[in-house]
Amino acid sequence: MVPVAFIDRARKGLGSPGVAALNTGSRRMMSHRLTAVEEFPSMDSMRDRAREIRLYSLAHLDELLARFTDEVEAQGGHVFFAADGEEAIGYIRRLAERENVGRIVKSKSMVTEEIHLNDALEAGEFEVVETDLGEFIIQLSGDTPSHIIAPVMHKTRQDVGRLFADKLDVEYTDDPQELNGIARSHLRQIFLDADMGISGCNVAIAESGTVSLVTNEGNGRLTTTAPRVHVAIMGMERIVPTLGDAAVILEVLARSATGQKLSVYTSLITGPRRPEEPDGPDEFHVVILDNGRSRVLGGDTAEILACIRCGACLNVCPVYREAGGHAYGFTYSGPIGAVLVPSLLGLEDWHDLPYASSLCGACLDACPVRIDLPELLLRLRRDAVAQGYPPPGLERVIGWYAGLATRPALWRTALRAAGLGSKVLGRKGWISSLPGKGAAWTDHRDLPRPATRPFHARWKERNGGT
């Protein structure tokens, strides 16, 4: 069994300036979402509609992907189904070699983070430049994203100012406008020189073979139009049947993610440049990634694939806000990560993630497609126990407790004994220090002493038995 790692990673984050910045940022995003939802009375029915669309799409994935492929090919594009990250990387690398690509620009894509695409392409001697401001900062600092839509939530503007001064040979500034300007002018020529653009895909539309992309920076449009070759990479679940369905998803997505009515740029990309069009790539490729999703689809956490990656569940999650995104140890953090990562990659290495939740349910309240995240966490915990990966030491305690709770006479005796026995541990009814596992409680808070006369005993005295 691998050592439980979430808590070790969380300890690094707790109380750090980075996590404090992330906490502030996620609370701000949460309040933006609440305002946007308040201003939109149909949000609740729109969420129901979005959920229906997503569940329908998951149930008809095979036919929707087939239709999507036909439409992309009819437009002169190419579709490649990748069983895993290695196949996706292999395809993109071969394509880049064939097209004599030197420089690659990327717009934000979590699925490329999931398969570590950048590392693989850079090892293949391609130059890869992230163009989303957050991802650009991540790449420049050799970091990893801490939030699925705001990847540098854990950095302050002073952090970014120092990074730019150090890496881009500019004067230090922590003015956000100036920092934006520095990144913009640095990236502009890079766009123009790039041979290939790699983007993600927020929603794919089966009926027209369209890939949609939402951004707030415009870099997505440059990535998908300036270079000769455009590769869009998407998780295989990211599809809906029609343009109308996509509109519903985009509407709840923007409101839930950033509190916007719609993101600043919403691009709908259908095929490569047509002969009469002045701009656009000559080659358009879509890589559809499985990487464990088929398996998830057949299991009882399949509902997690309905996720539209808005990040609302992260912003409301007290565990995410206090421990930080890096505590989850993988691309996807927060409640969605705690379910998705062990579902995709297996419980053997990720069995501690489903336990990284107090099951408070704030994520379910916030989810635009009403994914029952607490229920999915409970199922994964059940599976973790069944597969032999429970939290260490718990099995004995639970077994012992269940033994008492199914033997009422013994239960009553045990409660009395606990009340009497604990007299030695605390004065004035409180215990401030316990040995062993008990220290996990008393290191942080006092514990009331078990009552000398438990309720059972008091009831008996009060009513003379029964």
Place this chain on the structure above:
Amino acid sequence: MVKVQLFVTCLVDSFFPEVGEAVVDVLERHGCTVEFPFDQTCCGQPAFNVGYHDQAREMAQHTIEVLDATEGTIVVPSGSCADMMINHTPELFDGNDELRGAAERVSARVKEFSSFLVDELGITDAGAVCAGRTATYHPSCHGFRNLGIRVQPETLLDHVSGLERVDLPDAETCCGFGGLFSVELPEVSASIMSTKLTNVEATGANLLVGVDVSCLMHLAGGLRRRGSTIEVKHIAEVLNGEPAS
């Protein structure tokens, strides 16, 4: 007279029997005959929430057998245990029609204490006095989100004579208890608790009230460790007159 069964919960039984006594007093004062099925123990939630369904099932089966032999509303002084009994216990017996049926019969009778007073007995003013105190209310997650319990306890507190209730900032955020979460991820739990306690202190209240002794035990322990003088009470204690201080 309304006959009710008290399911007191393991934590009230062992740590806070005075809360159980207050529940009985308040219910009796408002015309209930309270019975206490004596062989009751724990609903099984601690095991269920960490994934031990076999052990949870054993405990739940014991609870169902004890309660199914009784009549009347089952009053539970905990939103979290009520949520377990209402929303999770029946599914543990999928594939066993007899036990599933019994679990559903029991689950349909379960009601959390404060919502029983308001929703079923129609009480908004429990006739309690709590002079010169300022209270703030923490809505514990399972009761609030899964059973919709919030307006009931707040209404009851608003009618306590002499008590001023002030809103808790960011009230709907978890306190960080989360059952065994509190000891499996202790530092994370404590960090969430600390945020909650700062909000409690910011209200200026000298009394923190809730409907779940589990979260309250965690918060009271944290307040005590901070050297705070804010008192922590289950709502039944507040509704049972003048809290002892």
